[in-house]
Amino acid sequence: MTPAGPALALKRGSSWANAWQRCRTVAPEAFRDDRVLNLWDAAWRADGRVLPATSPVDGTPVTGPPRLDGTTAHRAVRASLDQHRAWRHVPLPERRARVAATLDALARHRELLALLLVWEIGKPWRLAQADVDRAVDGVRWYLDGIDGMLEERSPLDGPVSNIASWNYPMSVLVHAMLVQALAGNAVVAKTPTDGGVACLTLACALAAREGLPLTLVSGTGGELSPALVRAPEIGCVSFVGGRDTGAAVATAVTDLGKRHILEQEGLNTWGIWDFSDWDTLTAVIPRLFDYGKQRCTAYPRFVVQRRLFDAFLTAYLPAVRTLRVGHPLAVDAPDAPYPALDLGPVINAAKAKELHDQVADAVDRGAVPLHRGSAAGARFLPGQDTSAYVQPVTLLNPPRSSPLHHAEPFGPVDTVVLVDTEAELLAAMNASNGALVATVSTDDPATFGRLAPQIRAFKVGHGVPRSRGDRDELFGGHGASWRGAFVGGELLVRAVTRGPAGERLPGNFPDHQLMP
Incomplete structure (x- = not known):
């Protein structure tokens, strides 16, 4: 439990109990007092075994899924x-x-x-x-x-x-x-x-x-x-x-x-090579942490030309220090607007522990912490359960045997790898067997044109993040x-x-x- 912080309150009308009652009012055919129903054969059915569940936000008990057996699923x-x-x-x-x-x-x-x-x-x-x-x-x-x-x-x-x-x-x-x-x-x-x-x-x-x-x-x-x-x-x-x-x-x-x-998933990467537009990079860093990087198109890896590392840190660290973390419904007064946050909790306490353990293990084996967010500035309700929260962390050079080196963390953990040659840049950007998106920040369009086709990602951006896209782009x-x-x-x-x-x-x- 976190110690009592600022006098924040839950936004009026936003409690889980209120949301549940509204569901029962809007769709009574699908919601009972204590459970949701499964929908099959054009009817809502009270079958399946309901398991207990809690919200990652603050540990509030919520309704879990009504799990069917295989025989019923076949029906x-x-x-x-x-x-x-x-x-x-x-x-x-x-x-x-x-x-x-x-x-x-x-x-x-x-x-x-x-x-x-x-x-x-x-x-x-x-x-x-x-x-x-x-x-x-x-x-x-x-x-x-x-x-x-x-x-x-x-x-x-x-x-x-x-x-x-x-x-x-x-x-x-x-x-x-x-x-x-x-x-x-x-x-x-x-x-x-x-x-x-x-x-x-x-x-x-x-x-x-x-x-x-x-x-x-x-x-x-x-x-x-x-x-x-x-x-x-x-x-x-x-x-x-x-x-x-x-x-x-x-x-x-x-x-x-x-x-x-x-x-x-894949390890989406952002490469920095012969680059100087640091203000643009600073502006984009907070957006890359949306939803705690729990996205298939998140960028958890930066591959940076060694001679640019000091300039990269000057651009990166001020941006990551602006991130706003906390309870998504905690407001200064009950009728205040919803808080403007960059990230709330990760999906559950088990995932938070996994990330904490991976970071601790990587540091024990040589990774260098470049940034660790502090819970002191987070927006929490007094005494709330914070076991599913992970403050943003950035590590330099995680060991190659660490999951943080070759796999997507699916949480607010960035890693930075330094390279000296274009070949090393490409090898580091292709650390996982394929990815969905990647970006290369370089001042020279010809350099981007030469590097981008060699990156094993489906979409490669020139200095801008790429996204899933559902309309004009496959x-x-x-x-x-x-x-x-x-x-x-x-x-x-x-x-x-x-x-x-x-x-x-x-x-x-x-x-x-x-x-x-």
Whole structure:
């Protein structure tokens, strides 16, 4: 427990109890007094074993996911196939109208959805609202252009199965589900084990009211994977998560010849070479810590030309010292605006301990601490549980055997590696087997043009961070960071529909494999 700090208070009307009661009022079919329900076969069902859960924000007990067994999950998938066979014949104008009505409902309940994201996964208020807005605005873009995207295309033979990480329930998972349904598919989704069940349940309740063929179930990956990945009824598997789980999913879908979209983490890196625009770098550093770097496109590694290290520190350290950390709902007075924070907690206390242990081990074996944030300046309620909070840390040269050297920490821990040659720069930027994004800051466009193609990342920025992107630009990854079809823009629709015979989708596939 943290000692009593400034006289902060919980924002009026933002308690978990208040949010839960609002869920029960908005969608009583999906929420009971003490649990959420699973949605399958077009009905909300009180099945599954509900496990206890707490909010990473301050340890408040919240409702955990109602975990199904494998047998029930198979029944849910079979029922989804029946929905799929009916939905695929619904005319596109009607599908568009139902998705549009769903978006209107999500927009009406924007504040409640965002508040659930704060409590369940610790998002600061600004980022929680942005997650909801990106889902709604992103799918509206598809509504406007779906006619052209579906020319000479048809739905798959079975529903799309979605297994996603907890960090972006709305702008990644709900966004994908609605586009998949718009394209003519029934949709199955598993709630992430670590958080987001109430937000997803509310979103799916609003969509189900408009007649969208959604299935939402909870359970462990080991228990549900045979149904959600291997079941013959499934037409496509969309996975967002870690490499260990993703590798198992990749093996299964490849063996079965099943269409798939597998986004996995990679060590995204930012290279500094022959560079002088330090004010620009200083300005971008705080944004790179949004949501505590719990993003697939976060940049936890800086690879810096040794002769520029002093200038890099002069630009980097003042910026990282401005980061605002704390309880996302702690305000100076009950009616004050939500606090403007850069990061709240990480996803749970276990993850916080893992990061603390990794940092301590790296320092014990030679890494040099360049920055350690202090809890003294954080915005906490007096006496609150802070076990899921990690203050920003920056280490120089973590040992090569440390996970911080070769893997994504998924938390507010930066590492810096110094290099002397371009070859060393490229080797350090390619430390993991593929990544999603990378950036090179260099004054010379020719240098960027020479280095960028040699970096094993799907998107490489010139002095600017790259992002996932869902509209005009496709998205994918290199190496172990991605398997299967690329998405973004029209490709997200193409990935979950059938085109002309023999079509091969852009993506990372075995050379012999044509998409079915």
